[in-house]
Amino acid sequence: MAQKKLEKDSAWEKADSNGDGVITDAELGRRERMVLLENRDKKEDQQRWLVWFSALTVTVFIIVLMTPIIPIDRIDHLSGIAEIWILSNMGIIGSFIGFNQLSRRGTKGDNFELNK
Numbered sequence: 001m002a003q004k005k006l007e008k009d010s011a012w013e014k015a016d017s018n019g020d021g022v023i024t025d026a027e028l029g030r031r032e033r034m035v036l037l038e039n040r041d042k043k044e045d046q047q048r049w050l051v052w053f054s055a056l057t058v059t060v061f062i063i064v065l066m067t068p069i070i071p072i073d074r075i076d077h078l079s080g081i082a083e084i085w086i087l088s089n090m091g092i093i094g095s096f097i098g099f100n101q102l103s104r105r106g107t108k109g110d111n112f113e114l115n116k
């Protein structure tokens with residue numbers, strides 16, 4: 001079987017970590033692992049932003065409701081929305097903390113096989 005070649009400027013050229021022009025199975029595996037770790041890092045960053053956004057908007061919402069900016073008679077109309085808004089955001093924060101604890105157990109056994 002003929003030797004396979006990468007096309008010019010292939011995305012897989014980055015996998016050749018030692019620069020010898022040969023991409024071994026170990027280098028491919030390492031590259032795949034790096035991409036997975038980068039994706040996980042991005043996902044965790046997004047989740048952290050979402051939780052911060054939820055926490056801050058709920059806090060600002062409560063503070064605004066307590067100030068005289070909103071008249072008392074309006075608060076009656078807003079109470080339904082406020083309950084759902086606050087409970088759903090607390091749900092986001094609570095589930096983030098819960099799933100974070102669960103995933104921490106899952107990643108405990110992660111071992112980096114970089115010496116291959």
Ligand SMILES: [Ca+2]
Binds near residue numbers: 016024
């Ligand atoms: Ca190589």
